[in-house]
Amino acid sequence: MKRVAVMGAGSWGTAFAKVLADSGTDVVLWARRAEVADEITRSRVNPGYLPDTVLPANLAATHDPAKALAGAEAVVLGVPSQTLRANLAQWRSALPAGATLVSLAKGVELGTLKRMSEVVREVAGVPEDQVAVVSGPNLAKEIAAEQPTATVIACTDHDRAVDLQHACSNSYFRPYTNVDVVGCELGGACKNVIALACGMAAGLGFGDNTMASIITRGLAETARMGAALGADPLTFAGLAGLGDLVATCASPLSRNRSFGERLGRGDTVAQAQEAAHGQVAEGVKSCSSIRELAARIGVDMPITDGVHRVCHDGLDPRALTTALLGRERKAERQ
Ligand SMILES: NC(=O)C1=CN([C@@H]2O[C@H](COP(=O)(O)OP(=O)(O)OC[C@H]3O[C@@H](n4cnc5c(N)ncnc54)[C@H](O)[C@@H]3O)[C@@H](O)[C@H]2O)C=CC1
Numbered sequence: 392m393k394r395v396a397v398m399g400a401g402s403w404g405t406a407f408a409k410v411l412a413d414s415g416t417d418v419v420l421w422a423r424r425a426e427v428a429d430e431i432t433r434s435r436v437n438p439g440y441l442p443d444t445v446l447p448a449n450l451a452a453t454h455d456p457a458k459a460l461a462g463a464e465a466v467v468l469g470v471p472s473q474t475l476r477a478n479l480a481q482w483r484s485a486l487p488a489g490a491t492l493v494s495l496a497k498g499v500e501l502g503t504l505k506r507m508s509e510v511v512r513e514v515a516g517v518p519e520d521q522v523a524v525v526s527g528p529n530l531a532k533e534i535a536a537e538q539p540t541a542t543v544i545a546c547t548d549h550d551r552a553v554d555l556q557h558a559c560s561n562s563y564f565r566p567y568t569n570v571d572v573v574g575c576e577l578g579g580a581c582k583n584v585i586a587l588a589c590g591m592a593a594g595l596g597f598g599d600n601t602m603a604s605i606i607t608r609g610l611a612e613t614a615r616m617g618a619a620l621g622a623d624p625l626t627f628a629g630l631a632g633l634g635d636l637v638a639t640c641a642s643p644l645s646r647n648r649s650f651g652e653r654l655g656r657g658d659t660v661a662q663a664q665e666a667a668h669g670q671v672a673e674g675v676k677s678c679s680s681i682r683e684l685a686a687r688i689g690v691d692m693p694i695t696d697g698v699h700r701v702c703h704d705g706l707d708p709r710a711l712t713t714a715l716l717g718r719e720r721k722a723e724r725q
Pocket residue numbers: 399400401402403404405422423424440469470471472474478495496497498529530531532669670671673
């Protein structure tokens with residue numbers, strides 16, 4: 392793969408564009424705001440998202456989607472999950488035929504309850520095997536600082552995943568391939584919700600036993616949903632499952648965990664949103680779509696349900712703790 396378009400110059404779009412460029416792949420990065428594209432072109436820095444990172448010379452930036460997409464062998468979608476449908480619809484006519492469409496987004500669409508690869512297939516009108524997802528413990532700031540990181544590239548077409556793997560492998564970034572798109576996407580979407588719960592616990596002053604309990608039971612409910620939707624159970628023990636869950640639940644760099652921490656300390660959702668400075672904490676919306684999906688398929692997801700009630704029904708995080716611990720007693724593997 393010689394040329395890739397990255398659509399979205401936020402934290403992860405910019406960091407992933409650097410990963411590709413550092414792997415020897417030419418990249419054109421599309422920024423929604425013209426001034427961001429101009430600033431990257433002028434100073435090689437995206438100051439609003441990654442102020443300490445100098446972007447490589449084989450990474451160009453543009454505000455014109457057609458320029459970014461022309462001749463791209465892969466199109467990487469680095470926009471929030473709830474806007475992906477509208478973004479992609481605008482780019483549809485300029486997508487190069489046969490290009491691999493790659494989702495970086497971690498969420499489940501409100502209303503349709505679709506995973507991101509399903510949204511991409513539907514809007515772009517491409518077959519399942521033309522869509523890939525990247526998911527793993529991938530905090531953008533750490534990767535931009537070239538800290539060693541692994542990830543998963545999932546695609547039902549193994550050869551396509553391998554092509555993309557080659558395009559983004561370098562001395563600090565190690566992607567593995569996987570054909571379990573469903574499991575990788577659910578791992579990425581659900582861990583944001585569990586990280587909100589961990590943040591709430593931290594904000595309430597709870598320590599490592601509580602964190603480990605939430606992480607482990609969070610993984611249990613994620614895996615239950617995965618089993619019902621046909622995912623490979625082993626995916627949840629991998630980078631896109633446990634790996635991402637641990638990184639996000641533990642890191643102060645996570646927007647979801649930080650958002651939850653504010654709620655645990657007594658902030659309202661509006662105050663926590665204001666403190667996020669426009670950056671996306673996907674779990675705040677995905678807790679509702681994942682909860683609805685769980686209800687539709689008959690899967691019990693008590694932590695996700697509780698996070699939804701805190702974020703959208705005004706439940707006090709302290710009352711969530713009481714509710715979770717007061718649930719009916721059961722066996723661990725039930
Ligand atoms: N930041 C991270 O460390 C990681 C993020 N992700 C996922 O990648 C996706 C993108 O996340 P980030 O780059 O961190 O988000 P961000 O908030 O930093 O950037 C989002 C980008 O999308 C653009 N955008 C285009 N249309 C938009 C619209 N209608 N509304 C809002 N923004 C719009 C924004 O201008 C911005 O450049 C999310 O699903 C996130 O969960 C995945 C792995 C790591």
